Amino acid sequence: MQIHNPVLPGFHPDPSMIRVGDTYYIASSTFEWWPGVRIHESKDLAHWDFTGYAITDPSQADLRGNPSSGGIWAPDLSYADGRFWLVYSDMKMVTGIFKDGTNYLTWADSIHGPWAEPVKLNYVGFDASLFHDDDGRKYLVQQTWDHREYHHRFDGITLTELDTETMRLKPETARTIWAGTDVKLTEGPHIYKINGWYYLFCAEGGTTFLHQETVARSRTLDALSFETMPGDEPFLGNYDTPRSPLQKQGHGSLVQTPAGEWYYASLCGRPWHHETESVVGPRGWCTLGRETSIQKVEWDADGWPHIVGGHGGLPEVEAPIDAPAVSADGGEPTDHSQHDEFEADTLGPDWNTLRVPFGPAMGSVGGGSLRLIGQGSLHNLFDLSLVARRWQAFDFDAETRVRFDPKTYQAMAGLTNYYSDANWSWAFVTWDEQRRSRVIEVAQSDRNAYTSFLRDDAIAVPDGADVWLRTRVRTFTYTYEYSFDGVSWTPIPVTLDAKILSDDYVFEKLDGYFTGAFVGLACTDYSGYGAVAEFDYFDYRELTK
Structure with missing residues (x-):
């Protein structure tokens, strides 16, 4: 049996992997998508x-108003003392x-919760993790941020150190244990104690095509006691493997199997580029966002x-x-296709909303329909009625039927x-006040530049008709279609x-590029x-090539 990467396709970055008994x-x-911190489990690392x-x-994280790509960063999952942290x-x-x-700490007796009310720890820097030493002491390990313009x-x-009685940090114990390498942008730290050594795994180079993972170690946890792995090569990285289908590998975590083998889960990206253009960014566009892959370690x-x-x-x-x-069935990738008739009175686990839970202000679901109450625009960071799911394949069709009777173009x-x-x-x-009719329009926001494509050619909707809408995504480009009977599509x-919905395109303006494309209502x-x-x-129907 083989592990086929990525094991978690489409927007699953910063994997924190652990094993408890026979389960991984x-x-x-x-980030800004709700609910927060997705958790997967496996018995074999492949499925x-x-x-x-x-x-x-919302008591666990108030995300209203958070910028795109803000919100929940780099969760660290661990298990010690009979509980999940x-x-x-x-x-x-x-x-x-x-x-x-703000960095928070919570815990639960079961992976399914309930999780304790979070404890506010600090904000020295992001990407914090909790290290449980074998002497019972616990430490918060984190990237350190310096705002001063004359420093990196x-x-x-x-x-x-964390006081396990009060669940509060002891700031007087804080010390810098590793300065990183010349690659800089050192983040995503995790410590493991193996054979008397403290091993520190860190991401470096930024979460782009220069991303990599570096390892350092020490016999102690003293200040600046960690030495970097010898040689010029990183532990994991793709900067010198430009043709690899997996790129951006780094920021992850280490696990040992019951039989003593070792594996490393990391984020990765799968870029594509147009045949008519040179490789850009420098290697292409990752419309599925940063995904999760697993590599074997020796x-x-x-x-x-x-x-x-390598x-x-x-x-x-x-x-x-x-x-x-x-x-042992070959570990073929899972088809993540989804069909939802909205019969249940809660949204299924594939659905996400932005910054806040789905609730009465946004709408309701059940009895065969999803009812959304119009709020702010798709630019809105506070009040937005949008329900969406990840792109998890480069090629798919998605469709819906909508009943809507607007009285204004707003x-x-x-x-x-x-x-x-x-x-x-x-x-x-929407509503066309000139024609006194409902119409179908297609619009795009490209780095906040708004374009209405149809304008005077917007498609008139017959009186009393429902509207079916479909999108066809084909790696490089995508289109929309409509129908008034659900059978004949135009x-x-x-x-x-499609590149406009990629990490790499957004990265060019350094304006929040950590998520991935979604499709939704x-x-x-x-x-x-x-x-x-x-x-x-x-x-949502994924297509195979």
Whole structure:
């Protein structure tokens, strides 16, 4: 049996992987999307099942107003003393000199919760993790942020002891244990104690195509006691493997199997580029965002870890020798297609909202429809009625049926492909006051530059008719279609460039580029009168090549 990478396709970055008994768990970042911290579990490292979210109540994280790519960063999942521990950051700033945020700690007896009311720890820097030493002491390990313009903004890795009685940090114990390498941008630290050594795994180079993972070690946890792994090569990284299908590998975590084998989970990206253009960014566009891959690890005679097959990582990896035989089916990738008739009175686990939970202010679900109450525009960081799911394949179709009777052009409802408040598009039903008729329009926000593509050619909707909308995503480009009977579909003559919904395109303006593309349903009514749209179903169908 083999592990096929990525094991978690589409927007699953910063994996924190642990093993408890015979079960492996991965927690991944969710940023501004709600609920927070996705958790998957596996028995063999090859097949992963979604098991739930850790952040499900606004008391655990208040994300209203958080910028795109702010919110929940780099959750650290660990297990000690018979309970699960989770450290996460709530980031209020993404760009600029300051990175305001707060690091929190929570815990639970079961991976399914309930999770304790979070304890506010500090904000020395983001990407914090909790290290449980074998003497019972616990330490917060974190990247350190320096706002001063005459210093590098990444100021090494800080260690601070946690008082296990009060669950508060002891700031008097804080010390910098490693300054990082000349690659800089040192973040995502995790410590493991193995054979008497403290091993520190850190991401460096920024979460772009220069991203990598570096390892240092020490016999103690004293200040600046860690030495970097010898040689010029990183532990994991793709800067010198430009043709590898996996790129950006780094920022992850280490796990040992019951049989003593070692594996490393890391984020990765799968870029594509147009055949008519040179490789850009420098290597392409990752519309599926940062995903999760797993690599096998071996140790050399001097006690340093190395990725099996080279530090560039492999798309296919040998699974653990003690993986359960019941899972030995070849490990083919899972089809993440979804069909929802909205019969249940709660949204399914594939659905996400922005910054706040789905609730009465946004709408309701059940009885065969999703009802969305129009709120702010798709630019809005506070009040937005949008329900969406990740792109998890480069090629898919998604469709819905909507009943909507707007009375103003300020009310809109339809099907959206969405990256951030600045980068999105949608096909929607609205009102044309000149024709005194409902119409279908397609619009796009490209770095906040708004374009209505149809304008005077907007498609008139017959009186009393429902509207079916469909999007066809084909790696490089995507389109929208409409129907008035759900059988005969008409393409809308607008072809959109998918790269505008990629990390790498957004990165060019350094404006929050940590998530991935979503497809979903939205209703806006910025007039404030709350026009209501009813969606009968949603179908997301992945295509195989």
